Amino acid sequence: MRSPLFSRRRSLRAGAAIAAATLCGSLLAACGGDQDDVPGADGKPVTLTFWGWAKGTQEVVADFNASHPDVRVTFEEIPSGNAGGYAKITNAVKAGNAPDVFNIEYPQLPDFVSQGAVQDISSLVDDSLKGKYLPQAAGLTALGGRTWALPLDVAPQTFFYRKDLFRKAGITVPRTWDEFRDAAKKLKTAQPKTRIATFFPDDPTTFQAMAWQNGARWFTAEDDAWKVNLKGPETGKAADYWQKMVDDDLVQVQPSFSQQWTASLQKGETAGYLGASWGAGVLKANLGSAPGMDGNWAVAPMPTWDGQPASGMLGGTTFAVSKDSKKARAAVEFATWATTTPEGMKARIDSGTSSSYPAATALLPVAKKAFDTKFYGGQDIYGLYAEAAESIKPGWTWGPVMGVTNGSLKDSFGKVAGKTGTIQDALTTAQQATLDEFKNRGLKVAP
The missing domain is CATH 3.40.190.10 (Periplasmic binding protein-like II)
Known part of the structure; x- marks a missing residue:
């Protein structure tokens, strides 16, 4: 027997898929893109540019760079989306000087996709990777049967x-x-x-x-x-x-x-x-x-x-690859590490500024252990988040x-x-x- 949560997740995923189908005509120009970069293939690390504002990101980038000699990420913190970040990204895309990878919240992802600002990364995201994320998060990054971003968190x-x-x-x-x-x-x-x-x-x-x-x-x-x-x-x-x-x-x-x-x-x-x-x-x-x-x-x-x-859901962040980036493989490698590994989640939460509820369910114990709840009197806030996530309305x-x-x-x-x-x-x-x-x-x- 399927649980109520499964039914809610299936409904959310189905709704996103149906909605995405109506976008397909305007998405075709954004499909594909060069994905011929191979980290370290020429003996030099691939250098990625990354824009974002999510708390703890600087620490995530530092830990990634320390453990990945073949890929180097240069991070620029920009204002949050509503405070001007989306305008900055949009202008950079139009000018042809966008970063390789940037953060987009779930609500804005369809907008960026419909305008051809991000790459279709479906060929770089297999079922094994998709299976690491909560379906309601993965569903919000899949439009028109294609994958356009990797989810970081769920935000009940x-x-x-x-x-x-x-x-x-x-x-x-x-x-x-x-x-x-x-x-x-x-x-x-x-x-x-x-x-x-x-x-x-x-x-x-x-x-x-x-x-x-x-x-x-x-x-x-x-x-x-x-x-x-x-x-x-x-x-x-x-x-x-x-x-x-x-x-x-x-x-x-x-x-x-x-x-x-x-x-x-x-x-x-x-x-x-x-x-x-x-x-x-x-x-x-x-x-x-x-x-x-x-x-x-x-x-x-x-x-x-x-x-x-x-x-x-209030917000929630994804990692998307810009349409003109020639480094999609390296960008997805970085985004995968940041969103699915204990090291990536620990670096974010250890910053003391982030309390992300991970879209990759296996990381929940990591986040719970890493977040110091003294400010909240030792309360099990991640247990409460889990219950709130269960109650997200479908549709x-x-x-x-x-x-x-x-x-x-x-x-x-x-x-x-x-x-x-x-x-x-x-x-x-x-x-x-x-x-x-x-x-x-x-x-x-x-x-």
Whole structure:
């Protein structure tokens, strides 16, 4: 008998495959590419250029270089995707000077593939390698029956909170979104300057994960066309909820990972963070040296609408090879080492800044052992991540123009922060911008 998790994974994989089929016409130009580099064949190491921003990457590159004399990786840290990294990569691809390999999050991969910015690496990724990754992660890197990237992590939603501030306000960890709102009210009453969490006006991916968690499906592939629906009832419910949380001043409204946001956490003016598995490393890195933080933070399952476990995915990173690279074999060798070996995962987690939940399931014990949980009072956070990963809702597919979709949402969410627009307005605008971009790219849209 197949487990519920197997069924969820199969559904996720099938959805990605069906969606990818509608991209095939625009993907053909991106297929193949020279793959004739052989590390060390001429007596000299192959030198790769690599751009990324994921925490712990510098340490991963250093350990790889120390143990691989035939391949040398030159790493350049760039801003995160939403902070300008994707624009930098796109411009470099257009100019013909892109790095050999770069990080792309799952939501943006179909966009990069549809624009022919990355190579088809199917011939370099056999079934044995694919089998090392969680199916829901591998499925998000396989489009049109081809493999376009290697997955690093899975990013189920989780809720980080200050135990001491919750205790002081007399509130317990909320299991439902109704309880979350009640807790927010109590916290504001007990500590008028403190809010339970933050609405990020510059980061639509957090809201997307909320819609995903509620069963929304923004993009659905049908035959040779796409259905686009950013205005369904599941998304609307999440939008109305967060609009009221903002209107009633129950959450902070601050840019994601900004100095303002970090200072608010340090001062105890923000008591929680609605993030994902990688967020534990972010909080620890930003707050670990601040007084009164060690041992006072904890991790809980994401609140849900009915109290039953459910999660979307917030982010998650892949390694992709740029379209013009002549060093695909070496690039895949590096990406494979970084994503599937104990040494690669240990180097990342040992940095003290990363709490990645590995897409390669065999590495979970390595990550769990390497991450120092003192900041979280010794809590078994990876056990909680595993449960959250089990609860990822099936059926979500990322669309092929997420750069435009997210750009529109980001612009409009700024109006939510300024009280000149609503989340529903932002979704309406983003829906139209998305449909317009489909037309521009010649992608068919189902009625």
